[in-house]
Amino acid sequence: MHQIIKEGSIVKGPLWPEPIEVKKIEEIDEYVRVIGVTLHSRRFVDQLISKSDYEKLEVEDVSLDFSTPSEEAFLAIEAERYRFASLFDPLLAMNVSKIDPLPFQIEAVYGYILKLPKVRFLLADDPGAGKTIMAGLVHKELKLRGVVNRTLIVVPGHLKDQWLRELKEKFHEHFTIIDRSSFYAHYGENPWERENQVITSMDFAKQDDILLSLQNVDWDLVIVDEAHKMAAYKYGDKISKTERYKL
Template sequence: MEQIRAGDIIQGPYWPEPVELNLVEAMGPYVRIVGRTTISRRHVDQVISRTEVQNFQVSTVAADFKASPHKVFLALEALRYRYASLYDPLLAMNISKVDPLPHQIEAVYGYVLNLPRVRFLIADDPGAGKTIMAGLIIKEMKLRRLAHRILIVVPGHLKDQWRRELKERFEEHFVVVDRSIMGALFGENIWSRENQIITSMDFVKQKDVLASLRASHFDLVIIDEAHKMSAYHYGNKVERTARYRLGEALSRLTTHMLFLTATPHKGDPENFRLFLDLLCPGFIATDDLLKESILSQDNPLFIRRMKEDLKDFEGKPLFLPRHVHTISFDLGRESPQEKDFYNKLSSYVQTQYNKALAADKRRNVAFALVILQRRFASSTYALYRSLQR
């Protein structure tokens, strides 16, 4: 008992690595030891007999100042970076290969990172740089030790683009998980093995994949094109799509959650309220409360800026102004031949469409017939090329 005290680092047969002591308490013929392992940082709280304590070895730390100066410098830099976020509130921005714009800095540091628990939707117009905002959030939360395990769910065609941008701009390495990766690691849960993952929304929504995902936990989940996770209210029944059920599962297995989309609202307030329920279930109880929060611009769950609102540091607009004009066109008077052709095409499509639906397994034909009308609405040449193909 006399040879060990709080602050000592001891070694013994009870632990595979040295233990740093925080408390040594005498309990008659026993001694209570409280501390943590020096490498894995695992908590230790054990009662051991005094006889066994006598056999413990007390480690001493002696500085011989013989280490390589380069290694000492790297160690000090690592320690400095560990606490850098306490002194530099824009650390991620300053160490990444990006030049963020005012609206990006505002969204990341003025909204998202001010939340004690990130559950947020960034719904800016296309071209606002939502990927850059997501990268800054990832970097900053890692530096602040708020996120270690990160999952990014995106449409299938954007997986490689996300991986490339995060690597080139933020030096963040993500593993793309798909069916081939899961097959190569059969019998192992890939979601628990990797800490930074990018995957496809339509891949991970599959039942067998989603079942393995539910066994994992992430600190941060980011979903691009999040509006695809939709649910609809019909009378007293809520119809949830497979993507929406994926969103519900992801919401339960993560601490922080970020949605990205340029088209959050489909014109149905109830659909939008159910969408926000994925971020914070029950936060907005009725459509009226949602409408009121949007009108007053006082909703802590999302931010939306239009292209006209985005400016650089000098206050100049980032995008040219949009001017919308509706031009009337009388097809029958200005192009009677096109009108006649369109009517005949419509009659043909309607007749053949009904025939296709009546036949078994002919829905692909019905869809192709409807496409012909769209082609003709574009131009007669587009229709001509479609018929050739």
Template sequence: MSTRFEQLAPGVVVRGPLLPEPVEVITTIPMGESIKLVGKGLRTSQVYDPVLSPSQIEQLSVSPTEQPFDGDAVRFRLGVEAARLGLAYEYDPYFSLSIARVDPLPHQLEAVYEYFLALPRIRFLLADDPGAGKTIMAGLLLKELKVRGLVQRTLIVAPANLTFQWQREMKDKFREQFEVMRGEILRSQYGQNPWQEKSQVVTSVSWISRIADAKESLLRSRWDLVIVDEAHKMSAYSQDKKTLAFQLGEALSERTDHYLLMTATPHKGD
């Protein structure tokens, strides 16, 4: 259907081969048989003012003045559901429980929802008894921060013998895919920085604190959330005798917004 000059009223949206994007008409100026169309691009807000001949005007398509209701109902419902899920955490304080495969205990809910999430910038040492479910607390925190749009890149630092256990539990209980970063991965990607390419990583505290190349490449990356398991392994003997692991912990604290340290071993607090 050809477009007539009368249809190019201010406010209508036109499309056509002569326009790089849909354009909302601001005004039209007659120029003999042609017209000068002044409009604003819907995607870029760039102003366009082409002079169009009658044949070029006929190539334009004009959006209807009243929106049709003949769209795909299934896609519309999916869009509504996506918007609802994106806002669900504002109405359900325990939203992450509905998308996780865990049945947390009261003390775990208290730690995550009354202490961790109450902080605008999480800096927390979680010192609880062995078997108290600190991994579940960390997973719940991760899920809540992700659904709120506060976290995209997460690093978990754990003892070497627990890295694959963390990877498995994050996948099984929280549907979160983590990659275990090891020396062979760094060597196989020489000249690249896999820390920056991966958004969810588990690594070994002993390896990353002792191998200079691994530590250097890690510290070139920034993280939204860093979780340290068995954090007592990062303790220092004194202020002037900082261990390699302690120095790693200090450096990571400067490269993340949210920092969760977890330990079950009593120590002096240093």
């Protein structure tokens, strides 16, 4: 005896690549009209099928199963919550990080930088004003919103470890430092493609062979610390473009 299909039933059969949730079902002469939506891709279905095809449909059991470990259920719920968190919490990155930003930092990041249709901004505050915190907030917020996946941070050589440590401790972000040893360790590969979150030094990246490999990789976000060290210099009518500037 064929199972009874009614509104709300989840059915599967050879006519569709995935199960559908039935919204309405009715007989029309020698056919059955099935109206519903696919369970995973959420595509609308409105189809007349023969009664022989109708007999091939199977009703799936949708009884609730509470056997999943509570820890896994909690993580699944948290993942879904974080997925939509930025829609409800405009300061999400700040609230999930171990920082206590000052008002001017919040205003700069959320009042100016993140409002730009294309984030391209120069932070020119005094030394010690917390530019690293602001840059970390921009990265974290864009990542949580799903805008950024691959980030490159270019810094003076002596600041690589400091950036690595602060991003991990304050923002729970794990970056990888790429230097000459990375190329030796992965000979024949492009190390820039292996990692999504990278820190490197400007003097390393400016080298011809390194710059060539870097040009073949796309980044969603690039952060440059002490960008004034990559500036060109003008002497009278002559403009001096350094290797750092070309980078």
